[in-house]
Amino acid sequence: MTVQTVLDFLFQLAPKDYAMSWDNVGHLLGRREAPVTRVLVALDTTPDVAKEATALGCQLIVTHHPVIFNPIRHLTDADPMTRTALHLLEQGIAVISMHTNLDCVPGGVTDELARLLDLERVEILPNGAQPGVIRVGEVAPTTLPEFAALVKARLGCEGLRCTDGGKPVRRVAMCGGAGMDFIEQVMRSGCDTFVTADVRYHEFQEVQIRGLNLIDAGHFQTENPICTLLRGKLAAAFPEMEVLLSKHGDCIRFF
Numbered sequence: 396m397t398v399q400t401v402l403d404f405l406f407q408l409a410p411k412d413y414a415m416s417w418d419n420v421g422h423l424l425g426r427r428e429a430p431v432t433r434v435l436v437a438l439d440t441t442p443d444v445a446k447e448a449t450a451l452g453c454q455l456i457v458t459h460h461p462v463i464f465n466p467i468r469h470l471t472d473a474d475p476m477t478r479t480a481l482h483l484l485e486q487g488i489a490v491i492s493m494h495t496n497l498d499c500v501p502g503g504v505t506d507e508l509a510r511l512l513d514l515e516r517v518e519i520l521p522n523g524a525q526p527g528v529i530r531v532g533e534v535a536p537t538t539l540p541e542f543a544a545l546v547k548a549r550l551g552c553e554g555l556r557c558t559d560g561g562k563p564v565r566r567v568a569m570c571g572g573a574g575m576d577f578i579e580q581v582m583r584s585g586c587d588t589f590v591t592a593d594v595r596y597h598e599f600q601e602v603q604i605r606g607l608n609l610i611d612a613g614h615f616q617t618e619n620p621i622c623t624l625l626r627g628k629l630a631a632a633f634p635e636m637e638v639l640l641s642k643h644g645d646c647i648r649f650f
């Protein structure tokens with residue numbers, strides 16, 4: 396196996412064309428033909444994850460968030476991001492990132508979130524050429540506090556933020572990570588509840604006035620389940636390769 400073999404497999408799983416136009420996905424760091432026997436799967440390429448991959452003797456890190464997103468003008472040890480990239484190159488570790496293509500693909504980030512939260516009769520809200528990142532489905536009718544407790548337990552959140560739109564929970568929309576760009580689409584879909592992350596105060600306020608329950612369950616918590624799923628898929632596809640899951644968690648703590 397090489398970085399190329401793993402890249403081909405991942406693009407079969409989450410086609411490149413499904414990524415948003417502003418995104419940066421695929422093989423973003425290191426040598427394409429480098430042999431791979433050990434892979435680390437993580438949500439982000441943080442300095443801690445880079446150290447972890449080095450200590451574990453991995454040749455490849457597979458992440459959800461792109462290791463390089465904004466154009467870089469130097470590759471030196473002058474700032475943390477390029478320092479991490481430089482460290483990985485020096486250690487011969489490549490990085491592949493599957494971002495918005497993995498968010499929207501059937502069986503990807505948001506579908507995994509919907510599965511974990513027992514969403515039934517799940518539909519994909521379309522979004523132009525891409526499959527769309529929002530999933531809408533039904534749950535057994537319940538109250539907001541009960542549903543929020545389920546979200547918290549299933550996603551392993553230390554805490555979560557919600558606003559009560561004054562409706563029982565039955566028809567639920569979901570979007571892993573920052574989903575508020577899609578709020579109008581969600582409002583039109585006839586949902587009573589939306590589960591996403593990175594919600595601002597005024598967004599909570601407006602949505603509450605419009606009568607929608609809104610749950611911010613955390614960016615890490617709504618997306619990280621994909622890492623376990625990816626680990627399983629890579630291990631099944633490449634039995635001779637060792638696929639490990641990063642032990643690093645959310646950078647946000649509740650006190």
Ligand SMILES: [Zn+2]
Nearest residue numbers: 572573614618
């Ligand atoms: Zn994200």
